[in-house]
Amino acid sequence: MRNRRRTGAVLLSVALALALAACGRADEGSGAASGPASQAAEIDTSSASGEISVWAMGTEGDNLGVLADAFMADHPDVTVEVTAVPWDAAHDRIVNAIAGGEGPDVTMIGTTWMGEFAQLEGIDPTPSNFDPSQFFEGAWDTTVVDGTSYGVPWYVETRLLYYRTDLAEEGGVTEPPATWDDLKAMAKGVQDAGAEYGINLQPGGTGSWQTFMPFFWQAGGEIMDADATFTLDGEPCVEALTFYDSFFEEGLTAPAAGDVPLEGQFANGDVGSFISGPWMIGIVTDAGAAPETWTVAHQPTEEAGTSFVGGSNLGVLADSDNKQAAWAFVEYLSDPEVQITWYETVKDLPSVQSAWDNEALAGDELLSAFGDQLSDAKAPPAIATWEEVAAEIDAVIEQVTVGDMTPEDGCPAMQEAADGIGTGA
Amino acid sequence: MAWSFALPFLLLFTVFMAGPIMVALVTSFTDLRVTDIRNPLSVDFVGLENYLAVLGDARFQKAAANTAVFVLVGVPLTMALGLAAAVGLNQGIVRFRTFFRVGFYLPVVTSIVAIAVVWRLLLGTEAGLINGILAGFGIDGPGWLTDERYALWSIIAMAAWRNLGFLMVIFLAGLQTIPGDLYEAAEVDGANLWQRFKGITLPLMRPTLLFGAVITGIGYVQFFEEVFVMTEGGPLNATLSLALYAYDQFSFGNYGYTAAIAFILFLAIAMLTVVQFRLFRTEA
Numbered sequence: 001m002r003n004r005r006r007t008g009a010v011l012l013s014v015a016l017a018l019a020l021a022a023c024g025r026a027d028e029g030s031g032a033a034s035g036p037a038s039q040a041a042e043i044d045t046s047s048a049s050g051e052i053s054v055w056a057m058g059t060e061g062d063n064l065g066v067l068a069d070a071f072m073a074d075h076p077d078v079t080v081e082v083t084a085v086p087w088d089a090a091h092d093r094i095v096n097a098i099a100g101g102e103g104p105d106v107t108m109i110g111t112t113w114m115g116e117f118a119q120l121e122g123i124d125p126t127p128s129n130f131d132p133s134q135f136f137e138g139a140w141d142t143t144v145v146d147g148t149s150y151g152v153p154w155y156v157e158t159r160l161l162y163y164r165t166d167l168a169e170e171g172g173v174t175e176p177p178a179t180w181d182d183l184k185a186m187a188k189g190v191q192d193a194g195a196e197y198g199i200n201l202q203p204g205g206t207g208s209w210q211t212f213m214p215f216f217w218q219a220g221g222e223i224m225d226a227d228a229t230f231t232l233d234g235e236p237c238v239e240a241l242t243f244y245d246s247f248f249e250e251g252l253t254a255p256a257a258g259d260v261p262l263e264g265q266f267a268n269g270d271v272g273s274f275i276s277g278p279w280m281i282g283i284v285t286d287a288g289a290a291p292e293t294w295t296v297a298h299q300p301t302e303e304a305g306t307s308f309v310g311g312s313n314l315g316v317l318a319d320s321d322n323k324q325a326a327w328a329f330v331e332y333l334s335d336p337e338v339q340i341t342w343y344e345t346v347k348d349l350p351s352v353q354s355a356w357d358n359e360a361l362a363g364d365e366l367l368s369a370f371g372d373q374l375s376d377a378k379a380p381p382a383i384a385t386w387e388e389v390a391a392e393i394d395a396v397i398e399q400v401t402v403g404d405m406t407p408e409d410g411c412p413a414m415q416e417a418a419d420g421i422g423t424g425a
Numbered sequence: 426m427a428w429s430f431a432l433p434f435l436l437l438f439t440v441f442m443a444g445p446i447m448v449a450l451v452t453s454f455t456d457l458r459v460t461d462i463r464n465p466l467s468v469d470f471v472g473l474e475n476y477l478a479v480l481g482d483a484r485f486q487k488a489a490a491n492t493a494v495f496v497l498v499g500v501p502l503t504m505a506l507g508l509a510a511a512v513g514l515n516q517g518i519v520r521f522r523t524f525f526r527v528g529f530y531l532p533v534v535t536s537i538v539a540i541a542v543v544w545r546l547l548l549g550t551e552a553g554l555i556n557g558i559l560a561g562f563g564i565d566g567p568g569w570l571t572d573e574r575y576a577l578w579s580i581i582a583m584a585a586w587r588n589l590g591f592l593m594v595i596f597l598a599g600l601q602t603i604p605g606d607l608y609e610a611a612e613v614d615g616a617n618l619w620q621r622f623k624g625i626t627l628p629l630m631r632p633t634l635l636f637g638a639v640i641t642g643i644g645y646v647q648f649f650e651e652v653f654v655m656t657e658g659g660p661l662n663a664t665l666s667l668a669l670y671a672y673d674q675f676s677f678g679n680y681g682y683t684a685a686i687a688f689i690l691f692l693a694i695a696m697l698t699v700v701q702f703r704l705f706r707t708e709a
Contacts, residue, residue: 091676099462116678119460205659256571256660259549384460388677395662402573403661424460424678 037132037144040125045328049077052105052325055094057087059346060108060155060312066345071332078325098122098317105320106329109151109313111142116384118145119424123315125150127327130334138309138377139351145382146425151315152334155348158307158370158377159214160296162266162280163273167193167293176297180218180243183300187252190272198252200262200274201244204398209380209390210308211275212397214299215240217306217378224381228423232393233415236303241400241407248401255402263287266294275299277310278349278370296369299376309377311351349374384424392417452684459678468681475685485686487662488670489693491577495584495666496645496697503585503641504634507592512626514593515600526597530590537587541654544583545570548655570656573663580651580664588644592637599633600626635705639698646694667693 056064061084068080083104085093091113097103098120109117117123126149132140139153161177163186168174171189175182187198202208213223221236247253258265263280265271267289274280284294299307314333316326332338339350340358349361349370356362356371380386396414399405405413428435453475455468479485510529514522532540547554548569556566569579603625611621627634649668652658658665658673671686 095459095462116460120463122463204661206657256550256568258551259546259553260551384458385677388679391673391677398659398661424458 037140037147037149038125039128039130039149041127042129043127043324043327045129045324045331048075048322048325048328050322050325051079051081052320052322052329053081053083054329055083055085055090055104055107057085057090057108057110057312060348061085063346067333067338067342068329070338070341071329074332075325075328078328080329094122095120098319101319103317103319105322105326106314106316108154109315111139111153111310111313111379111382112386112390114142114150114313114315115145115382115386115424117315118148118150118382119384122318123150124318124320124323126152129327129331134334134353135351136309136353136374136377138374138379139311142309142311142379142382143313151313152330153351154312154314154333155339155342156309156311156351156374157277157279157349158309158373159210159275159277159299160307160369160373161273161275161299162284162294162296164190164195164266164269164294165292167195167269167272170194176295177300179300180215180302184246184252187247187273191252193272194269195272196265196270197254198272199247200265200271201247201253201401202397203248203254203256203401204394205257206391206394208397209393210310212240212244212393213378213380214275214307215244218299218302218304219243220303224383228381228383228425230389230415230418232418233411237411237414238407239302241397241410244397245400245407261287263289278367279347281366282347296366298369298373305376307373307377309374309379311349381423385421388421389418392421449684449687452681453688455681457681457684459680462680471681475682476689479682479685479689484662484665485667485670488658488665488667491663491665492646492648492667492693494577495581495648496642499581499584499645499648500638500641502581503588503645504592504637506585506589507637508596508630508634510589510593511596511600512622515597526593529593532587533590537650538654540583540587541651545655548579570664571660573660576656576660576663580648580655584645584648584651588641592641595637596630596633599630603629631705635701638701638705642697642701643694646690646697 054064054068055061061082064082064084068082072078072080090108091110094103094107094109094113094117097107098117109123114123126143130152132149135153136156139156140149143149143151143153161183163176167190168186170193171186171191173182173186173189177183177186183199189198191198202211216223216237219236219239221234221240222231225231248255254271262271262274263283264287266274266284267287281296285291299305314330316323316330320326333342334352336350336352336355336358339352339355340360342348343350343355343360349367350356353375356368361367361371380390383389393414396405396410396417399413400407400410454470454472456471456474457465457468461468510525514525546552550556550566550568550571553566553569555569559566567575569575607625607629608621611625616624647668648666649672652664652666652669653672656664658669667686667690671683671690674686675683
């Protein structure tokens with residue numbers, strides 16, 4: 001008995017040793033490429049046939065069938081099967097699909113996941129069928145990992161300033177804020193006119209970097225330099241963090257995340273302004289804010305007037321066995337007219353610039369403001385570790401706005417944390 | 426022959442329990458990240474680096490301190506409340522006994538996520554019921570979940586409220602095994618209520634108390650859903666638990682690092698259980 005147990009143990013350790021001997025990373029040369037992103041050779045999508053499966057999240061997943069049906073009417077030889085995936089589970093499911101080689105042919109991809117999936121060699125480089133200049137530059141950049149583009153932007157969103165024009169006028173502000181000083185003056189103005197808080201800025205917490213980073217870009221900062229080294233610390237960061245924090249110091253924004261929905265507070269005038277994406281147009285309107293009492297404005301300009309660009313991309317999985325039909329479907333979804341149909345179906349804003357000439361968007365004052373901002377909007381670098389770096393930035397923002405860290409200490413802390421995490425390459 | 430009877434169990438145990446645990450243990454000594462999962466064998470062994478990095482991480486230390494407070498305050502509090510409820514129901518309260526038992530036990534059988542969502546609403550700063558009641562008395566209630574000073578205590582209070590029902594049922598069963606004539610004899614000897622509780626109930630309840638402490642302790646060391654739903658570990662990491670910290674690292678794709686946290690957590694639970702066994706050991 002004792003002997004047998006020992007044999008088992010020996011066998012196990014031999015197996016383990018063999019497995020270990022097989023381990024070890026191959027040395028990979030990794031250099032940041034400069035110049036335009038490279039793309040794969042053109043794929044002839046005109047003769048696409050067969051079956052493809054497509055994954056999409058949220059509202060997009062629920063409604064993509066509309067476009068799939070239209071696509072199949074155009075391409076009778078192709079069958080498209082759409083699967084709706086919940087947002088919460090999407091990231092892990094795609095990772096599992098890539099790891100197991102059993103997944104969809106086309107999938108919707110959150111813009112901040114691109115670096116990770118590209119590094120996994122799980123998604124296909126974009127063929128040269130797609131012209132980058134068709135798309136908004138900031139959105140296209142989210143597909144570029146280490147100099148190569150993987151997939152195309154599907155829809156976009158960017159962040160604008162929503163503010164109560166009636167309260168601002170009462171407080172003596174008649175023009176949309178053009179600079180940081182104007183923004184501060186507007187926040188003070190609406191607060192003087194009776195708002196409890198002049199503006200709503202996130203005091204840290206998940207995603208607050210999306211509100212903060214535009215200020216960082218506006219001060220002339222860049223998250224990374226051309227050598228893929230983080231450049232978070234520096235004068236632009238301190239300026240932006242000091243400016244962001246000043247709203248908290250001066251009592252112009254709520255010191256802690258509230259438990260009352262923002263849209264209601266905006267509608268009844270408790271909160272005079274906030275920075276958010278196009279989805280808030282509908283939400284604010286539903287909350288009862290009269291259209292003549294508020295509007296949206298371009299981000300304020302210091303060295304730049306840059307905002308954050310988000311949205312989702314479309315990628316074709318590297319293991320797909322019908323890439324011809326897969327890219328044909330992606331091509332179809334990037335068609336300006338299809339993008340307008342999609343806007344009319346789920347209100348997703350087109351990633352293709354020429355679609356914005358359509359009356360449905362160009363004729364809407366609020367939406368065309370988003371269109372203007374999109375030509376000056378940036379996304380974080382497509383690196384595999386971005387979510388983790390972003391969490392560190394969120395943490396520092398909280399330390400500075402809620403805690404007692406100074407912006408002068410916060411920026412080096414961001415830099416140190418980001419350097420510690422690295423780019424995952 | 427004997428082995429063939431044990432084989433089904435052994436197979437299941439190896440494939441579903443021992444195997445994954447071994448894999449996790451090996452993983453904790455590698456730099457495995459999500460970007461390696463297509464070639465998991467191509468990772469490097471880094472020795473104890475993950476463990477050292479975890480122990481040196483300020484956020485881990487904060488999470489460990491929060492978890493320690495949660496366990497050291499939460500377990501005794503929950504046990505005391507559970508015992509009080511059990512003793513009360515066993516002796517004092519005769520009317521509506523079933524009603525109270527159901528009432529105390531109801532939170533235990535309710536989904537923790539549903540409870541956390543409701544408590545988040547109750548504890549809200551502006552629109553919360555508790556601050557609403559306080560406002561009725563002219564008191565400006567604090568941010569129960571958004572103020573660094575109160576957040577962890579709010580979560581502890583909720584956990585105690587939720588789990589006392591389970592301990593109450595266990596303790597009730599323990600109380601009913603104590604022979605009634607012991608109390609009668611003590612009463613004849615002139616022992617008062619407190620003396621009877623201290624001299625009879627507590628010593629004879631030791632095994633039951635130990636069980637309660639171990640089960641509650643193991644659960645509390647791994648507390649997760651409460652903070653995941655209610656605070657995401659904030660404000661300023663005041664409610665970050667070890668399990669939530671591990672979850673965050675896993676979602677960032679740091680699998681080797683997460684495996685190291687998991688084994689540290691496992692060691693902590695093992696050590697806590699040993700301490701509890703020593704504390705409640707019946708004198709021979």
